[in-house]
Amino acid sequence: MKRNFIAIPIVISLLTTACVIEPIKPWHRDVLARENMAIDADEMIGLMDEQVYYSKEASSGGKGIGGGGCGCN
Amino acid sequence: MQLKKYKSVRSQLTVATCGLLAVAPVAAESQPPVDVSVSSMIYSEEGRVMVNEDVLEVTLDLGDEESITGRYIFDTMSGASHNGLPKLNTAQTVTSPSGATVTTTDEPTFAFQDTRHSVSVDWVKPITRLLKSTNSAAISSEYDYFSVGASSSWAYDINDRLTTLTAGASANYDSISPVGGTPHGLGSEGSKKDLGDQNKTEIDALVGITQIIDRYTLFQANYSIGFANGYLTDPYKLVGYLDGTLTPVSGNAYIYEKRPGSRLKNAIYFQIVRDFNDDVLRAGYRYFFDDWGVQSFTGELKYSFSLPKDGELQLRYRIYQQTAASFYHYYLIATDHADANPLDVVSDLSELDYASADHRLANISSQTVGVKYSQRFIYKESKLDIRLDRMTQVDVNKRFDELKAWIAQIAFRFVF
Numbered sequence: 001m002k003r004n005f006i007a008i009p010i011v012i013s014l015l016t017t018a019c020v021i022e023p024i025k026p027w028h029r030d031v032l033a034r035e036n037m038a039i040d041a042d043e044m045i046g047l048m049d050e051q052v053y054y055s056k057e058a059s060s061g062g063k064g065i066g067g068g069g070c071g072c073n
Numbered sequence: 074m075q076l077k078k079y080k081s082v083r084s085q086l087t088v089a090t091c092g093l094l095a096v097a098p099v100a101a102e103s104q105p106p107v108d109v110s111v112s113s114m115i116y117s118e119e120g121r122v123m124v125n126e127d128v129l130e131v132t133l134d135l136g137d138e139e140s141i142t143g144r145y146i147f148d149t150m151s152g153a154s155h156n157g158l159p160k161l162n163t164a165q166t167v168t169s170p171s172g173a174t175v176t177t178t179d180e181p182t183f184a185f186q187d188t189r190h191s192v193s194v195d196w197v198k199p200i201t202r203l204l205k206s207t208n209s210a211a212i213s214s215e216y217d218y219f220s221v222g223a224s225s226s227w228a229y230d231i232n233d234r235l236t237t238l239t240a241g242a243s244a245n246y247d248s249i250s251p252v253g254g255t256p257h258g259l260g261s262e263g264s265k266k267d268l269g270d271q272n273k274t275e276i277d278a279l280v281g282i283t284q285i286i287d288r289y290t291l292f293q294a295n296y297s298i299g300f301a302n303g304y305l306t307d308p309y310k311l312v313g314y315l316d317g318t319l320t321p322v323s324g325n326a327y328i329y330e331k332r333p334g335s336r337l338k339n340a341i342y343f344q345i346v347r348d349f350n351d352d353v354l355r356a357g358y359r360y361f362f363d364d365w366g367v368q369s370f371t372g373e374l375k376y377s378f379s380l381p382k383d384g385e386l387q388l389r390y391r392i393y394q395q396t397a398a399s400f401y402h403y404y405l406i407a408t409d410h411a412d413a414n415p416l417d418v419v420s421d422l423s424e425l426d427y428a429s430a431d432h433r434l435a436n437i438s439s440q441t442v443g444v445k446y447s448q449r450f451i452y453k454e455s456k457l458d459i460r461l462d463r464m465t466q467v468d469v470n471k472r473f474d475e476l477k478a479w480i481a482q483i484a485f486r487f488v489f
Contacts, residue, residue, distance in 0.1 A: 023233070023235070024235060024285055024287065024288055028288050029285075029288075031288055031289055031348045032285060032288070032289075032291065034348075036353050036377060036385065037291065037346055037348060037353060038346075039283055039291060039293050039344065039346065041355075042445075042458065044110055044112045044128065044130070044458070044484045044486075045112075045445065045458060045460055045482060045484065047128070048112070048114045048126060048128075048480070048482055049480075051126065052116055052464075052480060053393070056433060056439070056464075056466065056476070057369070057393060057395060057433060057437070057439070058363075058365075058367045058369065058395055058398065058433050058434050059338075059340070059359070059361040059367065059369040059371065059393075059395060060299075060338070060340075060361075061277065061279075061297040061299055061338060061340040061342075061361070062295055062297055062340035062341065062342030062359040062361065062371075063295065063342055063357075063359075064226075064241075064279065064295075064297075065224050065226060065241045065242065065243040065277045065278070065279045065297065066209065066211065066222055066224040066243040066245070066277065
C-alpha cells in the first residue's frame with residue numbers, strides 16, 4: 001500500500017510535467033470557460049460528498065479548508 | 074363610447090410600451106442577478122444510519138466579480154451506529170447513551186436520532202484585478218454538538234492568468250455535550266460520566282496552485298495542514314476487553330475509548346481536468362497522513378459525456394484506503410490468544426494511554442461507484458443534477474462487517 005501512496009502521485013506529476021505549457025490567449029479560453037471545466041464544478045454535490053466521507057473515514061482536507069463542524073455518527 | 078374605449082386602450086398600450094422601454098434597463102441595472110440552489114440528499118446505510126441533508130443556497134451578485142453567498146443546511150440523522158464493540162459468538166448486553174439496554178449477537182450498535190442546523194456565509198471580493206479574497210463564516214448546531222468557524226482564502230493570478238496561486242486558513246471551535254454526560258476515557262462502562270461539556274479547536278491552512286496546461290487541460294495541486302487540539306474522543310464509543318476465551322472480561326468487559334488530545338494532519342491533493350471534444354475527464358488524487366499513524370490515499374475519476382440538448386451524463390468512481398491509527402484495536406484482550414493481534418494484548422488496562430475501536434480509525438478500504446445526470450434549461454439559466462452513488466467500505470483485516478450505503482441527491486439551480 002505504501003508503494004501506491006508514492007507511485008500514484010509520481011505518475012500524475014510525470015504526466016502533467018510532460019505536457020508542454022502553451023501560452024493560451026484569452027480568445028482561446030472558450031473550452032476552459034465552460035462551467036463543467038471549472039476546478040470546483042458541481043459544488044453542491046461536492047459539498048455533500050465531503051460531509052459523507054468526513055463522517056466515515058479518518059482523512060479530511062486537501063481540496064479546501066474548513067468543513068467538518070459535526071459530531072458525525 | 075366604442076371609439077373612446079379603443080382610443081383609450083391604444084393610448085394605454087403606448088404609454089405602457091414606452092414605460093417598459095424606459096424602465097426595463099434601469100430595473101436590470103438596479104436588480105443584480107440572484108443565483109439560487111436547492112439540494113436534497115439521502116445517505117442510507119443498510120440496517121444502520123440514515124441521513125437526510127437539505128441545502129438552500131442563495132448567491133447575490135454584487136457586480137465586478139463580488140458576491141455574497143448564504144447557505145442553510147438542515148440534516149436529520151437517525152438509525153443505529155456501531156458502538157465500538159466486536160461481534161462475538163456469545164450474546165452481549167450493551168447500554169445506549171440514553172440508558173436503553175439491548176442484548177445482541179450481532180455487532181453491537183446504539184440507536185440515535187438528531188437534527189443539525191448549519192448557516193454559513195461566503196463573501197467573494199476582488200481586491201485588485203488579479204487578487205481575489207473569499208471570507209467565510211459558519212455556525213452549526215446539533216443536540217449534543219455546536220460548532221463555529223471562520224476562514225479566509227486568497228487567489229492571485231500570475232503568468233498572464235495561466236497560473237493561480239491560492240492560500241487560505243481557517244479556524245473552528247467545537248463544543249460537545251454528550252448525552253448522559255462525558256465519560257472518563259478508558260473507564261469502565263457504567264462508571265461516572267461527570268467530566269462535563271468538552272471542546273476542541275482546529276486550525277487549518279492551505280496553499281495551492283492551479284495551472285492552465287493547454288487549451289483543454291487544467292491542473293491543480295494543493296497542500297493542506299491542520300492541527301486539532303482538545304477533546305477528540307468519541308464519547309459514545311466503547312472498546313471490548315476480552316479474556317483468553319474471547320468472552321468479555323467479567324466486571325470490566327467494556328471501557329470507554331480515549332484518543333490523544335491533539336492531532337496534526339497533512340494532505341496533498343492533485344487534480345487534472347481535461348476536455349475531450351466536449352466530454353470532460355476529471356481525475357483526482359489525495360495523499361493524507363497524520364501523527365495518529367493514519368495514512369491514506371484517495372483516487373477519484375469522473376467522466377462526463379456531453380449529451381444532445383444540454384444534457385450531461387457523468388460516471389463516477391472513488392477509491393479510498395487507509396491504515397489504522399496506532400491506538401486502534403478491534404478489541405483488547407487480557408491474555409494471548411491464537412486469533413489475537415499481539416498489539417491488542419493488554420494484561421493491565423492501567424498501562425494503556427489511548428484506545429479506540431471506532432471502525433473509522435481501522436485499516437479500511439472503500440469504493441464508490443455512481444452516475445450523475447445533469448440537464449440545463451434556457452429558462453432562468455437553470456440546471457438540474459441527479460446522482461446516485463453506491464459506497465462500500467470493508468475492513469482490510471476482514472474482522473468487522475462490510476458497510477454498504479446508497480447516496481442519492483437531487484439539486485436544482487436557477488437565476489432570478
